[in-house]
Amino acid sequence: MVRLDATPPQSETSEPVYVETTELVSPEGVKFPPTNLYSDEPPLETDFHREQIDLLIRLLKYWWSDRNDFYISGNLTVYYNEQQLRKKDFRGPDIFVVMGAEKRDRRSWAIWEEGGKYPNVVIELLSSSTATVDRGKKKDLYQDVWRVPEYYWFHPETMEFAGFRLIGGIYVAIEPTESGRLPSEQLELELGIHDRKLRWFTAEGELIPLPEEAERQAADQARQQADQERQARERLENYLRSQGVDPDQIA
Structure with missing residues (x-):
């Protein structure tokens, strides 16, 4: 039909x-x-929220550009049963990651179209109008209905940051590392705050760069290498001159 x-x-x-x-x-x-089904989510509240969502999505897609076994999206409706459709009780996480899923564009995430897969990781961005729901009803939904293995929240303005791991059917607070980051067992990465933004880090604690950041780092390293080689050459030339040898006469 x-x-x-x-x-x-x-x-x-x-x-x-x-x-x-x-x-x-x-x-x-x-x-x-x-x-x-199309996504049916309200607009984001602030530029902070939109930029933060875009940042985390861009970073993970760039870092895993050679992988095709995951899906990450943001502010996209997740449809999980027909009752939800009738009640218009949609729950669209600010950011979610599904492992073992095909990496392709979607209008929405419908559980029955995705082999019953729910998100492995959900991140909500808190605001004055959503914090109570994110800490309460949404947390209960992700714990009791979706059974999301890892749930994080972050406030882009106050820097409030917390994470929970599903253990025995109950969310347990994730212990931060010595650097204050929260490890994700699902993604084998870490989440942490850098320059007032929530960022991905490697399991070894290295900041995962954006493509433009990686290009700048590569350019900086090339300049440093060139400077080191120039300084070493100048030291050698000065030494040769001190020994009465003209460096320009050396082939």
């Missing part, structure tokens, strides 16, 4: 765009959840 559903309007004056969404019916008449 094919049904026409409206995508979320892009503005108050925009007309809804209708697309075909497929409602599957088995030979026995059993109806399956619809497919091709």
Whole structure:
């Protein structure tokens, strides 16, 4: 059965765009959840939140650019049952990572279309209007319904940062490293604050750079190497002159 559903309007004056969404019916008449669902999330509250989400997504995609077994997204609706669809009780994590998933673009994450996979890691960005829900109802949802192995939250303005690991069905606070970072067993990485931003670190504690940061680091290293070679050459030339040898006469 094919049904026409409206995508979320892009503005108050925009007309809804209708697309075909497929409602599957088995030979026995059993109806399956619809497919091709669009995300239905509210706009982000501040520039801090949008930039932080984009930063973590860009970093992980860059660091794992040679991998095709994960999916990371942000502010994207996760559909997990038909009751949720009827109630419009959508839960879109600010950032989530699913391991063992195909790395491709999606309109939303529908559990029944993804082999029953829920996120391995969820990160929520706190704000004055969402902090109570993120620390309460959402934490309960991720613990009791989604069974997300690791849940983190971070406030881009106050720098509040915490993480929890699902142990025996209950979230237990993740112990920080000596450097104050929180290790992720699911991703074999660490999360920590750097220059007032939440960033990924390697398991060895090294900051994972953005592509432009990596280019600057490579350029800086090349300049340092060139400076060291120049200084070594000058020291040798000065030594030769002190011994009465003209360096320019040496082949």
